[in-house]
Amino acid sequence: MNTQTRVQEQYELWLGDAAIDAATKEELRSIEGDAKEIEDRFYRDLEFGTGGLRGVIGAGTNRINAYTVARATQGLAQFLLETAGKDQPSVVIAYDSRNQSPEFALETAKVLAGNGIKAYVFESLRTTPELSFAVRHLNADAGVVITASHNPPEYNGYKVYGNDGGQLVPHQAEQVIEQIRGVQSFADVKRSSRADAEKAGLLQWIGQAVDDEYIRAVTAVSRNPQLIKETADDFRIVYTPLHGAGNLSVRAALAGVGFTQVHVVAEQELPDANFSTVKSPNPEEREAFTLAINEAKKIGADIIIGTDPDCDRMGAVVKDPSGEYFVLSGNQSGAIMVDYLLSSLKDRGEMPENGVVVKTIVTSEMGAVIAEHYGAKVVNTLTGFKYIGEKMTQYEQTGEATFLFGYEESYGYLAGNYARDKDAVIASMLISEAAAYYKSQGKTLYDVLQELYERHGYFLEKLESRTLKGKDGVEQIGSIMTDWRTNAPEQINGLKVTKIEDFSEGLYGLPVENVLKYTLEDDSWFTLRPSGTEPKIKVYFAVRSSSSEGAASSLDQLVETVMSRVDKK
Helix, strand or coil: CCHHHHHHHHHHHHHHCCCCCHHHHHHHHCCCCCHHHHHHHHCCCCCCCCCEEEEEECCCCCCECHHHHHHHHHHHHHHHHHHCCCCCCEEEEEECCCCCHHHHHHHHHHHHHHCCCEEEEECCCCCHHHHHHHHHHCCCCEEEEECCCCCCCCEEEEEEECCCCCECCHHHHHHHHHHHHCCCCHHHCCCCCHHHHHHCCCEEEECHHHHHHHHHHHHCCCCCHHHHHHHHHHCEEEEECCCCCCHHHHHHHHHHCCCCEEEECHHHCCCCCCCCCCCCCCCCCHHHHHHHHHHHHHHCCCEEEEECCCCCCEEEEEECCCCCEEECCHHHHHHHHHHHHHHHHHHCCCCCCCEEEEEECCCCCHHHHHHHHCCCEEEEECCCHHHHHHHHHHHHHHCCCEEEEEEECCCEEECCCCCCCCCHHHHHHHHHHHHHHHHCCCCCHHHHHHHHHHHHCEEEEEEEEEECCHHHHHHHHHHHHHHHHHCCCCEECCEEEEEEEEHHHCHHHCCCCCCEEEEECCCCEEEEEECCCCCEEEEEEEEEECCHHHHHHHHHHHHHHHHHHHHHC
C-alpha cells in the first residue's frame, strides 16, 4: 500500500469512526479534496518521543487532540498497571495556559480513572516544575503536564514524568510507546465520566496546599535571604510571565525570600493562549522582552526576568555600562548562577567534597571551568533536562555525588533536590538574588559577567536553527544529518577537526541519540541535532578566546562556514 492510499484510508477511518465526535468530523470534512493537508494530518501518528507528544492542535493522527491524548493515556495506564507494583497507581496532572490545555488534562484524568488509576489534577493552571515537585511530594507513580513549552500558539503537548519527578528517559519511554502502539482503535480506550471518577475517588483536585509546599522548597535554596531583606526596598525587578503559568509562583518565590519591589508587566500578566503581545512566548528571544524593557526604563529596574508559558525556562536582562538593557544568553545566566552559588558555598566552608554540576553536551564549557575552579566535578549529559534529572536521582540513590546545580543552554536551570526538571521559578529567584548581592558590592550582573570572562576566557556561543515542516521537512532534516555523518569535514576554516562524536553510537554510556559534535584544534566546536519537540534542525556553536573581539570573529566565521553547507541541503 503506498503512502497516499494509506493516508486516505486513515482519513476515511476517522470520518467513519463512531467514537469520534461530530465537530471533529466536520473539521475533517472541511479539508476534503486538499491532498496536501490530509497527508500532513494523517501520514503518521503524532510521535511520542522521550518527553511525550507535541504537535499542532487539530483533527488527525499527526495532530494533538482529545483522541491522540486519550490513546497516549491508555498506553500510559497499561504501562503503570504492569510496572507500578500497586493495585491502584496514581498520576499527577498539570496544565498551562494553552488552547485546549484544561480539556486535555481532564481527558487524561478520565482515561486514567477508566483504568482504575487515581488522578491528582491541579484545579487551575500550574507550572511544569511544580508538577515535577508534586509527583515526588504526593508519592505518585507518574505525572503528566499538558504544555507545548514555548512553541507557537497553534501547538500543545503532553509530557510524561516518572515516579522520581523526572521526564521519562528513553528506556522508560520505549515501554510506554510499545503500549501505545497496542491501542489500535479508540474503542480500546477505557474512559470514565468526570462525575463517576470523582465519586469513586479516582479524580482528586489539588491546589493551594501543594503550592505552599512547593514554594517552601524553592525558597529554602536561597543563599542570602538576610541580605535581600536589607536591600529589598532599593532593588527593583520587572517580571513578565509572557501570558503563561508562572505569574503567581514566581511572585510568591520572590516575595518569600524578601523581594518587595517586583513590577509585573501588566499587558502580559494574565494567561492568554494566543500570546497576543509577542511573536513567540520565548524568553530566549529579545523581542519577547520589549514591553518589559520599556517598563524597566520607566522605573530604573535592576533586572528583568521572563518565563515561558509553562515556566520551566527563564531569561534575564541586565543593565550594561551605558545604561541600556542587555539580554543574557542561557549560557551566560547559567555561568553567573554557577559562580554565585559555588562561591557562596566555598566562602562559607559548605562546599561538599563530592559536589557536582551537571550540564548538557551543547552547553558552554564556561560553567564547567567555573565549577572546576571551585572544586566541583562537572558531568555532561545528552540534550534534555530529563538526563540531568536522571543523574540527580542516581546521586540521591547511591550517595556517590552531591548535586549542586544543573543547567542547559536553552534557559533551563535547577538547584536543590525538590524537583527533577528545569525550574524557572527558582532560576528567577536565584538570578535576582545574585543581582541584589552584587549590587550591594556596586556591581551589575553585566560587570560580573565581564569579570568572569577576564578570569576564565571569553566564551561565546550561538544557536542556529532551521524550521522544516511536514513530511518533506522530516526527510530534509534526515538528509542533512546523513550528509554530515557520511561526509565529515577534515578541517573548517583552516582548523583541523580533531574529534568527531556521533552520539547515535551510544558514546560514553549515554543513550543513543541522533547528534553529531565536531571539535576543532582551537577547542571550538559545533553540534548538529534535530529537535525532539519541534520541526527543526538545531546547530550549536561555541568558541573560546583570550579577547572578546577574537571570540566574536572566530564565532562568525565558524557559523558562516557550517551553515552555508547545512543550507545547501
